Amino acid sequence: MKAAELFIKCLENEGVECIFGIPGEENLEFMDALLDSSIRFITVRHEQGAAFMADVHGRLTGRAGVCLATLGPGATNLITGVADANMDHAPLVAIAGQAATNRLHKESHQVLDLERIFHPVTKYASRLLTPNIISEVVRKAFKVAQTEKSGACFIEFPENIAEMPIDDAPLPVKHATTPEPPRERVEYAAEIISGAQNPIILAGNGVIRGRAWQQLADFSARLNIPVTNTFMAKGVVPFAKNPLALGSAGLQSKDYVNCGFERADVIICIGYDLVEYHPYLWHPTKDRTIVHIDMSPAEVDAYYP
Missing domain, CATH: 3.40.50.1220 (TPP-binding domain)
Known part of the structure; x- marks a missing residue:
């Protein structure tokens, strides 16, 4: 299967029921993989709305809300909602498409270092540079987002990585236990x-x-x-x-x-x-x-x- 399909299976494994966002060229593989998924995609007018919807979803359910954007301005439009969720300790996982990895080392149209941009406003931010780490990164993002103090996490998903073949499966979901005070x-x-x-x-x-x-x-x-x-x-x-x-x-x-x-x-x-x-x-x-x-x-x- 393609890496994008594995990513969707990982989201299903985490219990994700809906994703708020806007499709774009760099997340088309992700969108295609959603066609065969039980996860509902809710299209919004603006990425900031997607982030706030995911924020509120996390507040109301206690499970991480998920939002999706494409690269560049699509991803940066998520920032206010993502930062709000992180400051208010609402569990959220934001996903953004990105240009192919052979464009990331140089100036290129709408290409920004999204991992670095989101790092100050999240508990955890990561870029997928190989499909072999998808199951680990997704599991970690949800674990970190939903562990006290809960907050926001971010995953950058380059389009060429999304197309790559991978033979893997989601990691088991294990919930952390809270230690008792002395x-x-x-x-x-x-x-x-x-x-x-x-x-x-x-x-x-x-x-x-x-x-x-x-x-x-x-x-x-x-x-x-x-x-x-x-x-x-x-x-x-x-x-x-x-x-x-x-x-x-x-x-x-x-x-x-x-x-x-x-x-x-x-x-x-x-x-x-x-x-x-x-x-x-x-x-x-x-x-x-x-x-x-x-x-x-x-x-x-x-x-x-």
Whole structure:
């Protein structure tokens, strides 16, 4: 089979059901291989729309959304949506066609170093220079995209590589397990929370990604601690149904939620990321105790000690 057909089989193996994008000359082999696939191709007017559609698909399903473009301006049009997904930790895999590899070493029409361009706005970016690595690269892209903190990955697929014959198969899909925190750290956090006079919970998008909204509600109710959320975690605790829900923390104005932060002696951040709501907005005094609960270590920030 052709390398493009193997690529499609790898996408099917990852559970991909739809791809958002625009066909182009350099991804025609990819498009031809899709004709015999169960994967649905959704054509868009602009590549940026394809990237945002894949972004939202990843947010809603927890599985990487996939978008496709051709070389040059087609690929660069993906960047804003890809960067947004990466910053907001939405799983996404972007694929772009590319000119034949014998054109990549010199100036050529619409040829850009896409791997290098996408590197700063993704968790992983790779160029396929031989069909023998397709199964590895695709598996790695989806694994990296869907592993906490999830984000965007990019694969550059030159047209001559897509045409080459290959006898290979997709790699088995294995999901990474999340290690548990050391017992002593959990006990220390419990001690801080138990001794708090006016604790407050700040819930972030990680609660949604981890499907942990019920555990959050149970934790809040059991300890009678009020909950606010970032704008990226809206709905994580139903505002109208939960008496401990304070609603979303405001970015633009001082409101009653901010008063909750001012009175708090302990702020429990669950699934929170600094890109959601910068801590200098809710912890300007730098003198409160913060408990960080997440799958990833806390970022270094003067307002988030």
